[in-house]
Amino acid sequence: MAQAVKKKKTIAFNFGEKHKTYIRECESCMYNVAEGAVRAGKTVDNVFAFAHELKTTMDRIHLATGSTVGNAKLNIGDANGFGLEWIFRGQCHWGKYKDNEALYVKGPATKYRQRIIIFAGGGKEDSYKKIRGNSYGMWIATEINLHHKNTIREAFNRTIAAHRRKVFWDLNPDNPNAPIYKEYIDKYAKQAAAGELIGGYNYMHCTLYDNINLTPERIREIESQYTPGSIWYLQDIKGMRVTAQGLIYRQFAEDTNSKAFRFRRTEKPKDIMEIILSIDFGGSGSGHAFSATAITRGFNEVVSLASEWHGCQDENGNQIEIDPEQLGQMFVDFCLKVINLYGYITAVYCDSAEQTLILGIKSSLRKAGLGWIRVENALKEQINDRIRLTTRLMAQGRYSYMDLMCDSLVAAFCSAVWDPDEITKNIRLDDGTSDIDSLDAFEYTIERYITKLIKYE
Known part of the structure; x- marks a missing residue:
């Protein structure tokens, strides 16, 4: 046959x-x-x-x-x-x-x-x-x-x-x-x-x-991943050409006084898969920012565990330089705080523009017996891709932070705005009136996982 x-x-x-x-x-x-x-x-x-x-x-x-x-x-x-x-x-x-x-x-x-x-x-x-x-x-x-x-x-x-x-x-x-x-x-x-x-x-x-x-049902599911009225909602869902205006993280800023994003300090996130730390180095009016972020199993949630910001200006607004050894010791203390609370650190990602300071950080970690911590350059993906990821996580209820441990980051989220003078591009305002350093540091901890955190695309 x-x-x-x-x-x-x-x-x-x-x-x-x-x-x-x-x-x-x-x-x-x-x-x-x-x-x-x-x-x-x-x-x-x-x-x-x-x-x-x-x-x-x-x-x-x-x-x-x-x-x-x-x-x-x-x-x-x-x-x-x-x-x-x-x-x-x-x-x-x-x-x-x-x-x-x-x-x-x-x-x-x-x-x-x-x-x-x-x-x-x-x-x-x-x-x-x-x-x-x-x-x-x-x-x-x-x-x-x-x-x-x-x-x-x-x-x-x-x-x-x-x-x-x-x-x-x-x-x-x-x-x-x-x-x-x-x-x-x-x-x-x-x-x-x-x-x-x-x-x-x-x-x-x-x-x-x-x-x-x-x-x-699928359309409602996709819509739910955005904050209504945000630039991403208007562009990605409504298909509108819009100019970014006002607060970037409006949903977060409006909910700061509620418990929507907050873990009480006596609680701890469950099912932590990785703990990522990062540094955004300061200078020229900005400050040094440290951030610690937990990512849970299956890339389901992102939790800010701790943040710090150290200014590079004196009380009169004059530029000052933090000694590299002092900066290294400050970061060692930050690492020890995270390790004491959560037991380990997966990796540290640093602003790649400052290779000399990165070498100093590695040296300080080795001297403190923390040479096993992996220190690498941050990817520094497009800023708006990082912002889009963060706003999506917030809209989906997949972002939270540890109360009293992330004051600098919370303040940065609440004050971040779009630049009103940029009519041809949607650009985050960076004129010293808000803490962009803490935002960059936080984004360095999650930018490598954009495709895994934004699942449906």
Whole structure:
């Protein structure tokens, strides 16, 4: 008896009418932009349209970018089972092309013609150097507003000679004055409306509620992870372009007098998995800040265990220098306080800009018999990514602090505001009127775990 041929499982794409219209328009337009809330489906739309064009284009090499190469591979390559490596499964493999991460595609879908998609990061000033040297056909970019202007300019230059030049961008809404709108998205819209843009312009704005794959229960779950009225809620949930104003941690500031975030000093967090310490070094008007944070099992909760801030000015406001040995002893005392209360320390992350002071900290720890404590450089991720993580943890009820042990950090949360003079970017005010040092120190303790703490994305 002949063996039955097994059919491969297909990907369960399910698009709403708005998304179908956008994908159809991609076929005839050079510029394609999907803007909107998180989980609205915009990235999947672009990946689907890009993959469709990849099957018939004559161009061999194409470009896929994100704020980092990891972001590009995660959101465009994988996309939770809807990415390029899934669409072309059995016909593609990951590899290297001129020292760049690349997805090689060759099979029935492309009529056995090889297609190479270069994956690269675009968020840094010198990111453009990684994509130089190649001519690209199409360009797909996720979170285009987080790309550096040099990367955007270079990518456009590198697609000039394409047989089928197409651009696919997605982004969450940003500050309405952001350069990506003024220099590209809104500019293209005006040119297209006036009939002056050659190649065709396709724009879609979508919200969480336009994704027909999300149940009402799932939508409520996602909404609950944000503080209503916050900049992140308006951008990520409502899909609005908004300018950040006022208090950054409004929910925390308004709840400070309640017990919403507070552990009594007689209590202790349960199921602690790691205890991370950090230092933000002071100078030029700022102070030295220490922070100790517990992360519970499964990355479920974050608890601030202790914080300290030591000023670098005298009572007259004059700059003073704390002796490195004195600073080292102050941090040793901070470590001993944490160890006496909780038994251990997992690691210490320090502001990488002060390597000499870091060496002094290591020396002080060794002299105190604490040389076993691992001291490393902080990652210093984008500040707004760190702020977003913190506000999300607070909104979900997954952040708390030890009462009477974190006074400097609590005061810093309550006074942190957006810079009212920055009309093109959402930037935290750093003019000495609030304690940015304690915020930085706290953020250094959790920034390495962003993807594990923000689970659903």
